[in-house]
Amino acid sequence: xxxxxxxxxxxxxxxxxxxxxxxxxxxxxxxxxxHPGFSRLYQERGHCHILxxxxxxxxxxxxxxxxxxxxxxxxxxxxxxxxxxxxxxxRAAAAARNLAMLRQLxxxxxxxxxLYTDGDLGPAEEVLxxxxxxxxxxxxxLRLLARIHTDGDALDEAENxxxxxxxxxxxxxxxxxxxxxxxxxxxxxxxxxxxxxHLLMHEPDNPEYLKQYGAACIALGDHEPIVDLYERxxxxxxxxxxxxxxxxxxxxxxxxxxxxxxxxxxxRAALNVRSDQGVAWFGLANxxxxxxxxxxxxxxxxxxxxxxxxxxxxTYLCFALGKALEDRRDYRSSWLYYERGNAxxxxxxxxxxxxxxxxxxxxxxxxxxEFFAARAGWGxxxxxxxxxxxxxxxxxxxxxxxxxxHSAVEGTHELTEIGRQAAELCGADPDCGLPLHxxxxxxxxxxxxxxxGERFLAETRVYRGLGRPFFVDKMPNNxxxxxxxxxxxxxxxxxxxxxxxxxxxFSNLKQLFGTTxxxxxxxxxDVAHHxxxxxxxxxxxxxVLPGRVLRVHYENVVDDLEASVRAMLxxxxxxxxxxxxxxxxxxxxxxxxxxxxxRQPIGRDGLDQWxxxxxxxxxLRNALGDALTxxxx
Numbered sequence: 001x002x003x004x005x006x007x008x009x010x011x012x013x014x015x016x017x018x019x020x021x022x023x024x025x026x027x028x029x030x031x032x033x034x035h036p037g038f039s040r041l042y043q044e045r046g047h048c049h050i051l052x053x054x055x056x057x058x059x060x061x062x063x064x065x066x067x068x069x070x071x072x073x074x075x076x077x078x079x080x081x082x083x084x085x086x087x088x089x090x091r092a093a094a095a096a097r098n099l100a101m102l103r104q105l106x107x108x109x110x111x112x113x114x115l116y117t118d119g120d121l122g123p124a125e126e127v128l129x130x131x132x133x134x135x136x137x138x139x140x141x142l143r144l145l146a147r148i149h150t151d152g153d154a155l156d157e158a159e160n161x162x163x164x165x166x167x168x169x170x171x172x173x174x175x176x177x178x179x180x181x182x183x184x185x186x187x188x189x190x191x192x193x194x195x196x197x198h199l200l201m202h203e204p205d206n207p208e209y210l211k212q213y214g215a216a217c218i219a220l221g222d223h224e225p226i227v228d229l230y231e232r233x234x235x236x237x238x239x240x241x242x243x244x245x246x247x248x249x250x251x252x253x254x255x256x257x258x259x260x261x262x263x264x265x266x267x268r269a270a271l272n273v274r275s276d277q278g279v280a281w282f283g284l285a286n287x288x289x290x291x292x293x294x295x296x297x298x299x300x301x302x303x304x305x306x307x308x309x310x311x312x313x314x315t316y317l318c319f320a321l322g323k324a325l326e327d328r329r330d331y332r333s334s335w336l337y338y339e340r341g342n343a344x345x346x347x348x349x350x351x352x353x354x355x356x357x358x359x360x361x362x363x364x365x366x367x368x369x370e371f372f373a374a375r376a377g378w379g380x381x382x383x384x385x386x387x388x389x390x391x392x393x394x395x396x397x398x399x400x401x402x403x404x405x406h407s408a409v410e411g412t413h414e415l416t417e418i419g420r421q422a423a424e425l426c427g428a429d430p431d432c433g434l435p436l437h438x439x440x441x442x443x444x445x446x447x448x449x450x451x452x453g454e455r456f457l458a459e460t461r462v463y464r465g466l467g468r469p470f471f472v473d474k475m476p477n478n479x480x481x482x483x484x485x486x487x488x489x490x491x492x493x494x495x496x497x498x499x500x501x502x503x504x505x506f507s508n509l510k511q512l513f514g515t516t517x518x519x520x521x522x523x524x525x526d527v528a529h530h531x532x533x534x535x536x537x538x539x540x541x542x543x544v545l546p547g548r549v550l551r552v553h554y555e556n557v558v559d560d561l562e563a564s565v566r567a568m569l570x571x572x573x574x575x576x577x578x579x580x581x582x583x584x585x586x587x588x589x590x591x592x593x594x595x596x597x598x599r600q601p602i603g604r605d606g607l608d609q610w611x612x613x614x615x616x617x618x619x620l621r622n623a624l625g626d627a628l629t630x631x632x633x
Contacts, residue, residue: 005035012044020073021048039118046078056528057083071113071163087129106131109141121148139165143175150182160183173199176375187416189219205235207249221255221413221463244273248280255287260495264290264291273560276303278316282512285320293323300324304337315344319512326510331612338510339616345512350431351519353529357482360533360540366438367483369544378446378487380453384493386472386572387418387574389479391534392506392518394499395554398583400474402557402565405579405586409572412463414475417456420480432519434480441484453488470572479534482541486548491500493572496538499554501531501627505620525624528623535631553632558604 008031015024025048030042042065046391049058059082065075083092103111107377108131114123128145132138148163162179166172180195193216197210210233214226229426230250234243270280281300284290292300303309304317307431317343327332386403388396419433425444444452464471470493478485481495499507505528508521520530541549550571557564565580579586584602587599610617621628 005031005038008034009038009041011048012041012048016044016048016051019051021052026046027587037119038067039065039072042068043072043075046075047120050078050082053088058082062423064299067116071102071110072099073099073110076102081375105140106135106138109138109144112141112144116144116148118421121151124148137168139169139172139175142168143172143178146175146178146182150185152177155182155186159186171201171202177208177212180216184212184216184219187219187420189216192216193220211485213336218253222465223256226551227253227257227259228249231623244270244277244280247273248277248283249282250557251283254284260287260289263287266551270619276300276306276313276317278303278313278320278549281320282316285323286512288492291327292320297321297324297328302513311344311347315341316512318344319510322510325346326612329612335613335616342509346423346526349522351433351526353520353526353533354439354532355429355432355434356520356530359429359432359436360537363435363438363483363537364540365481366441368546371442371484372486372545375446375449375487377447377490379490380450380457380488381491382453382457382489383394383491383493383573384457384470386470387478387485387488387492387494388472388474388476388497389482389494389510389549390476390497391479391499391504391531392476392521393514394476394504395497395557396474397474397494397499398554398557401470401586402583403470403472403568403572405583406470406569406574406577407579408469408574410464410466410468410471412460412473415460415463415473416475417459418473418475418481418485420450421456422484425484438483441487444487449537450490452484456488461592470574479537479541482549486545494549495568495571496549496551497554498538498551498631500607501624501631502610502617502621503554503607505531506613506617507606509620524619525623528620528625528627531624532627535627539633555607558607561602580625 008027012024012027012031015021015027021535025045028041028045028048031038035041042061046058046062049055049061059079062075062079062082065072066079066392076095080092080095080099083095084091104143108127111123112127112131115121115127125145125148128141128148132141132145135141142161142165144163146158149155149161155418157184159179162175164184165175165178169175176195176199180199182193183189193213196213196216199206200213203209210229214229216228217226219224227250230246230253234246234250239453242599247266247270251263254260254263254266264284264321267283270277270283274280279305279368281296284292300317300321304314304321322334322341325331325337328334386409388399388403389395400411403409422428422435423433426438426440428434429436443470459471460471479496485492485494505524508518508527511521513521520526538549538551545621550568552568553563561581567575569576569580
């Protein structure tokens with residue numbers, strides 16, 4: 001806690017004031033062990049060394065203070081004097097320039113910057129708000145307050161503050177870069193890219209601007225340009241660690257665009273920079289078709305076993321080892337690594353099954369057949385969207401690839417617009433993101449529903465680069481929001497792709513998703529609970545909106561592809577095209593873990609993979625209960 005930290009610092013100051021310098025330094029050593037990034041402890045250590053007349057130690061301590069926090073005027077002042085004392089005129093002049101720059105700023109902004117850098121967000125915000133009352137147009141204060149809100153996950157407020165700052169000062173590029181970053185965090189990739197393009201007009205070779213432009217392109221599903229962009233960044237002089245990151249990012253872009261051999265080469269190049277980089281090993285495993293050598297497996301196992309290795313690396317390594325050993329048919333060892341990786345990832349998960357249960361109950365209470373009957377004909381009359389919903393690892397990428405092979409259908413990716421609208425209208429649980437007040441949709445008017453449908457169509461237009469009449473939104477979590485979808489887009493197609501529970505459950509347990517995605521998938525009981533909740537909610541939608549959702553079973557697609565394709569195209573209102581049966585020949589970017597699998601003909605391997613792990617999946621079978629058979633009702 002910051003109060004304990006500040007109390008320890010104050011105790012050290014009092015010891016120094018009483019000339020008990022060795023005790024003060026010992027107290028600061030204890031403080032450093034607890035809070036190694038606390039800049040003011042190093043400033044205080046500098047004071048102690050000056051009192052001890054230990055100039056080199058004082059310079060080292062103060063140098064660390066300003067490295068952590070460049071807004072410490074006292075540290076720069078002492079450094080200037082100490083460097084002059086030692087005859088280092090260049091460093092003395094540099095310290096003097098930094099001190100002069102800080103003295104030109106309002107004292108409140110310097111204080112707030114100092115507090116912010118040391119993690120004291122609340123006090124920093126108080127100082128800034130007081131200052132902005134007398135100088136509301138100070139763009140530096142607006143930017144710093146926005147950064148505080150960003151760190152506190154209040155992104156809407158941060159966005160507004162940064163928009164105000166760049167309106168006051170259009171050439172304030174640092175604020176515009178922050179604005180682009182926040183827009184991307186708020187899932188507004190088109191606006192984020194526009195801000196990055198504005199910055200690049202002024203500095204075309206600025207690496208931070210180029211990286212932000214690349215991140216926005218990725219969010220828009222436009223991966224081709226960033227392969228060359230990252231290659232361009234790699235031509236500049238860079239630290240080795242940054243080269244590794246760029247190789248990794250480029251490898252992922254190459255994977256998504258189907259350039260597998262080049263992706264493998266870049267993953268390997270990233271590993272040449274840091275051989276224990278778990279995310280690069282996992283990137284190779286996540287190709288699904290890559291086969292590790294004996295040496296690879298030995299290197300991964302050794303890296304995972306290193307005491308004190310970072311949990312994030314260990315997590316990636318465990319899932320990569322699980323896949324590598326599964327391919328070797330060493331299922332026992334494979335499961336041990338999958339189990340270990342899931343345990344590491346679950347430790348940081350915020351998913352709570354009771355929240356999902358309560359959300360499902362609220363949805364069922366809020367939406368009845370009478371609710372929808374009273375609102376028949378509402379929304380935007382447009383049949384272009386095709387929503388593919390369900391659980392992850394159930395075949396949604398396959399369905400999208402099949403449909404996107406039709407000349408009238410465009411694949412996009414897992415779009416976030418519906419989830420964002422649901423959160424705005426209904427609120428969202430801070431941990432799980434599930435709707436808190438679905439009954440709020442009852443307050444919408446017909447005009448509201450039409451406006452929301454038109455907004456969705458407008459916001460998603462940027463993902464439709466081919467201009468085809470229909471497009472797929474394959475966000476699986478939209479099964480929570482079918483009520484909203486029907487209300488605002490009554491002519492949209494909704495397809496529920498469903499996979500048998502044991503196969504689906506195991507496939508989730510062996511997959512490491514993105515940092516905050518699908519957090520239910522890292523514990524057997526949570527996977528089973530989520531599957532049952534999904535089936536329950538879909539049963540409710542079937543009851544209150546009979547026939548509205550087309551259910552497609554993954555196993556049926558495998559057994560009779562053409563019949564399944566014809567059923568989906570009939571529902572959409574499209575004629576059959578043979579290209580849908582040779583979907584694996586369709587060239588397009590695919591972002592999900594199934595990207596390489598959908599570039600191959602359909603096979604039966606995925607139906608029974610879980611049986612190799614049957615002896616360890618008994619808890620999953622037990623926890624699924626009646627969903628084992630009821631999922632096909």
